[in-house]
Amino acid sequence: MAEEKEQQELQQEEGKGGKKKLIIILIPVLLLILGGGGFAAYKFLFASKNEEKPAEKVTKEVKNVEEHGVELEVGTFIANLADKDADRYIKVTIVMEVQDEKVKEEATKRMPQIKDSINTLLFTKTSEDLKSPEGIERLKEEIIRRVNAILPTGGVKDVYFTEFIIQTS
Template sequence: MAEENKEQEEQKGGGKKKLIIFLLLFIILAAGGGAAYKFLVLDKQAEEEKKEKKAEKIVEEIKNVEELGIQFDVGTFIVNLTDKDADRYLKISIVLEVQDEKIKAELEKRLPQIKDAITTLLFTKSSSELKNSEGIEQLKEEIIKRINAILPIGGVKNVYFTDFVIQTA
């Protein structure tokens, strides 16, 4: 009788081991399925959202071109970039689009401040930041923010780069 109880207890212990192994396999498979779902489905959704944002930005740029404001040529800048592996220079010519003649007059009065703000910003950039369209768009947004912060009433609508060259020494 004692031997039969021992055998029943060993069989129960074996069943517990099987149950634990089954649960571990189930958890591993569920985690794998969740990861696959994330990489296959959610990443595609994020990519589609990016494409939609780019399309919206293109439509916005087209609208901005249709409503062209007053142009103000800030000038050409030649600055060193922050690349550590090689000396790189940026030559960039900038034209600002402003809302009206008042803002253009204010830009002319504050031109040294504006040039300083742009030069200081350009010194912080590396060639890798400026190699793609996202980096260039970000630079445009930063220039707009800096110049509008200098002007008492803001008014810079857009920035155009009429010359943009990165050169290696």
């Protein structure tokens, strides 16, 4: 009987040691699983939103580059402004963006008409009209309308001022 008691005690000690080993192994494994799950949840829920925005921005920039038309240099204009209180003049260099080469050729053929129309428009403006960014945008829109009216198919997409000076003489 003494031997049986010793064997039972040995088995109990081995059982306790086995449970301790199992606990020692399971705790780090569970911590790794929980940590990995938490990291994956963070990346999925929070980081994916931040990563999409730069990709959308790049897509929009590429789209804008693809839509750019053909540039046509119109020239430099110097005109007296319609101010009554002082003599002021404007010096502006204009580049137009047109749809394609066909529109560019047509605009080149009609350049005297285009330049006359722009000069006539500039003579009607005052320095107050052109003082603000909104005023400059209105001038661009008016130039686009006038030039598109001259061209049979229209086709002017935008106007760029590469030089813009208003001066009092």
